[in-house]
Amino acid sequence: MVLRSKTSARLTAKDTVLLADFVNTTGDAVFDGTLKQALAVQLEQSPYLNIVPESKIREALRLMGKPPDERLTNDVAREICERQSIKAMLAGNIASLGDHYVITLAALNGANGDALAREQVEVDRKEQVLKALDKAASNLRQKMGESLSSVQQFATPLEQATTPSLDALQAFSLGQAEHLKTKDQAAIPHLRRAVELDPNFALAYATLGVACINTTRLTEGVEALKKAYELRDRASEREKLYIQAHYYEEVTWDMERTLSVYAEWRQTYPRDTLPYDNAALTYSILGQHEKALDFASRAMRLDPRDAFAYQNLGSAYLALNRLDEARSIADEAIAQKLDGSEVHTMLADIAYIRGDWTAYDRQIDWARGTQDEPFMLFWKAAGLAAKGQLNASHQTWQQTQLELTNAGLKDLSGALLTLEASNDALLGYPATGRQKASRALELSRDRDVRGLSAEAFAFTGDLAKSASLLADATRDFPDYRFLSHVLAPLVQSEEYLQKNQPDKAIAALEPARSYEMGTGPRSGGFMPNHLRGTAYLKLGDGVKAAAEFQRILDHQGVSAWDVVYPLARLNLGRALALQGENAKARTAYQDFFAAWKDADPDIPILKTAKAEYAKLN
Template identity: 25%
Template sequence: MNDMARTSSDGPQLRTLLLTDLVDSTGLVERLGDTPASELFREHDRLVLKLQQAWRGRLIDRSDGLLLLFERPIDGLGFALDYTRGLHDIGKARGLELQARAGLHVGEVLTWKNSDAAVQVGAKPLEVEGLAKPMAARLMTLARPGQILLSAVAESLTHRAARELGERGRNLLWKSYGRWRFKGVPQPQEIYEVGEVGLAPLRAPPNIPKAWRDTPLWRRPAALAAELVLVVGLGVGAWFLTKPQPAIAFAERDWVVVGDLRNLTGEKVLDDSLSQAFRISLEQSRYVNVLSDMKSRDTLARMQRKPGTLIDRAVASEIALRDGVRAVILPTVSEVGGRVRFSAEVIDPHTQTTVYAESADGLGVGSTLGSIDKVTAMLRGKLGEALASVEKNSAPLPQVTSANLDALRSFALGQKSFARSEYAQAGGYYRHAVALDPGFALAEIALLRVENANNNESAGISHLHRAQALRSRLTARDQLYVDAWTARIDAPAEELGKWEQMANLYPDDFPAAMNVGYIMIERNRYADGLVAVQRANSTKNPAYAQTQRLLGDFLLANERYAESERAQTIALAQGVKAAAIRKVMIYAAQGRFTEAEKAWQRVRVARDTGVRFDRVSLYLDQGDWQAAIREAKLLSTYPQPGTVAARSALYPLAVSEWFGGNRQQALQTLDELFKSALASVEAPRSNSDAVADAYVAISGALLAQRMGDRARSRRVLQALDKQPGLRKVAPVSELLEVLRAGEALLDKKPDLAIAQLKELLAGNPPYQARALLLSAYLAAGKVDEASTQADWLGSHRGRAYVEQGCGWCQQPLNVVDTTLGKLSVAELLARQGRAGEAREQLQAFDRRWPLATLPDHLRVRRTAVDAFN
């Protein structure tokens, strides 16, 4: 392990102390038995040793818990976070719930070494004492299972340094629990919690004998007793007038199921409109999460109930129990004494009893939206949300929806159609809603989503701009959604930051987390993206199957093939047809071509560009050049002419033609690509189209460079020099740097190209950056470095297949380079007289592309290596 540099001192030393306690360790032994428990604790000890080494901690003492010392507070926090997650993973693998309490404090301690004789008879090698030790112990004892509590000084130092933890540090959740009194500590102490989404309880700790909340004088027991005497008479009378209401254990970010609205007024216009309005009102909260109507209906189908089954008390409770939801809310609208009453009951799904109910009355049906606002505010308060939060995160329903109930009903019907993927019908309902209320901003957003679902983003731009102009008519969450979409269209470089902001403010907003994932996979941020998309990986997510498909892509990019296959299998079983294509990619990336071909035969999806790219890549990967050309020609005739997809489709054709031996035809295909792509860059239908076309054009220029053609490459560089905005957008900026490095290589300046590319590797470069770096090392005669890059290309075949770029258009060239690099390295080794090493590279090359299958230009190169030997 990594001991700290100083282990003894004559005076106090400032140190970070972490105390942990494994919850119910004795009970674990009783439940598991001695042998399984000993195996569990050995695995626990291996985790502790690994984390000590990673975070530079010193283990001072241990029994059921740990006492560790750290030089830096951020190291102590890193250990605590990893320890919490490590226990969760160990327990999950064994079907157990493993949790620990943890307390982190920074303070002065005295340390001294015990003598060797004392250590031999059982003493600890190092003793630690000082007030900081009981402070950390109080924090640990106070913590709930799985909770990490920090003192104010520890929170200040770790929060400031959290950026050192990378993306993970930005996603940490921090909560203050105010001032507490600790037994034996004279001054009250501020305490905080820090943790990760899905692991931290994020609930205030309970009072215990050695630690209790510091309450004002008027709230202390003696004062309260005096106050009680004054009100006891009133209290006794109130007991007979009001029935005590049972409570429900509801915490921040818990979930509710909203049942179907009971409409007892006979006014049909209220059926869908008020149900939708009530959901929108609840969803303004950052405290309460509402299970989507789509997810409720999905669970209803798994319960084998017919579509359209009423979600009443019993059905909603069963949905809640199946999906791990804390409470059920049942809304009702009725007419009482000539007034319209909106009411809502909170139901405990385990007992189906009403925990409490709230209602509000108004005159006429037009009053119902205001009544919903009042009821929602009262419910959120009863569920535990602070009044300040309710006031801050609430806007009147007529403002953020529509005061026109007919428009609201049309919008609600559109939502139901959209959930069934009936986009044409949904669009009709949304347009009718806008016609009834031209200021209905939420309906404009819905029309944007319809156009996006129809892959017609340009048609949605007008709706986006109208929604932005009406942003005062949107909830805070929907304003963030519109801002993120506006960035996508008008300022793509800012898009990721906008979605990350929304995902961090609303950790359980699954679409926001998914959009972060989609952008990160576009930008080759495979490690960060895997973390981001995990936040949406919940069965409460109505798009859970799509999340599994995206998760599978990230896992494939990280070469985690078995996990990727499992995720795609889940997605496919739940109807995501594109997952069938991903399974082909997973098998092909591992060289399991027989299984890939069988999987391809089972694919039953409509022809589209993504599908056909994979087929071209599969042929090239196996060295079937003519089949690749045939497939690429089919691909190039499929997309609608003049679209980004049509331009992207030309790239795999040029790759196939070049490797098939027809360089001139490949250059002609690139000319066609450049003509349309660069025209679109200069006059795009949208900025997102311009980004895609810029990537297509740069990809084509890189291929032209590979074929030794500089004129086409310079043409692209000159065109993009006139588009400074595009040059700042990832991943265009990274690919453009690769192209500039290619120019240096053509100028016979390999060292300059190497320097440029190595700088890129510090970020998230495209796959072709590595391929060009291999060429640069070869040109510089640096065979060992070239061999390292060839090995990297060959061992990252998952990334080669999954990299999106211009809608996967670069996939064929990436896949070719996983094998071609071996031949290039063998050529240089042979020229340097390193025959044995050259043969090793050739064997790897021949296993993928046997000599008999090679086109003439590759056969000549392959045979020439044998001649050197």
């Protein structure tokens, strides 16, 4: 039985709605947090309702002097509405009446608490609660102003959009709460429990996949997202978009299809910040930083408290070498307590580029004693290598590897070890590069580790091992475009260079052209330009070679601590010498030596550079 009260006012599409915590007086803990989560899933399907995001709620609680995880009782929710000029709040209650359950939903005026609409339903079994809540929420959406056609189109039943299991939904609710606070380590056990209780819980698999990838449990994350994609028809329209986007981005690395999903998402749910945030991130991977800047700015206009918008906006400015603006965004994020490791890494990048080592050390030390410490140590190790301080870099790498291995993050440990192997090879230590690439494969057989190991072996000159690894990885992961469109072209280009076939090396790089100057762990970065420039050097075309290396030098913010960056100074000198521009070539060599003034003196590439410079004089 459903009882309805008269609607006293209707919301407009521009009004915001705050979802309060459910009041559970049944004594059954399975309803704690669970019904609010279920109601959120139902209401967030609506393109009409504008649910207040968690970021705004946390900020309001902070201004009220309350902890960010304060329970949103009706009184607390009312106060937030008054402070934030929120039009309405939704309150829910479940009570037991003998053997029955009574569920009440009420839309209340945010200013005075007057009822705007109310729904009440009574069921005689616990198993009927979700279905009854679903019906009541759909009715409430209509009474708050949403059209019947919209409610019918965007109203996937809760038992299909989530799960018929209250226990699974409770576990998911606990995990989702941690995930929304960016505490993915704490979220993962709850999300694993949710899919254990209901192996068909698509949304739980999707959230588990994202949480695992965020914490670099890459293999588990990819498998969870694959499962979510298989079950995507058991999700609401909004969550289906979420699943598809993450599947294309993380599982197949199909950036074009990813962007297409985000475009559909923005069209259907124009007030959601997530498709703007993630489109910005995708464009940064593609090296299209002006577009990344645009989408990050649009996300921030939708929600000025969106932490992801700050990260993406600052990263775009950094990649465009607009360092003052990147610094301003990072400082603002810190002032608003929206900073995480990404913001402090950004500040470390800026300090590194400017040579402000006091500020640089301050950012590295920020992570000391936190779960982010291994990541900042990795950046420190990479930065030392890019300054030619390879012995110190190796010591920091070892510390990073130990912490990651002890934390059980073998996929990440293996991936980072392949990067160290490539650095060693590029600087003239192929034997140690081969040893580290082999050790990486002992740590993990993750698809990225296998592909990056193939790249490292190519740089060491072990072309047979490189080709074998690449062939095996491509066979095992035929749909993974990071392998086929980025790593495979890079490996093949390096192989052609070592076989003294520079024309073929240039041609092999064409599939990677769309990904050069991209940021992030899976992107082209500087490497396509480095290899193309090296091929032009072999062809004796100093003009085209110089253009490739200059493009790297003009965009240090793309990858501030990449060892390829200082090598671009050296290679620019070589390209200028080919053109007969000896004075300019000497300046380029001197820039390289200045950048490496504190470098280990016995590095082979440094010895070679000094010998070449002597001949220019």
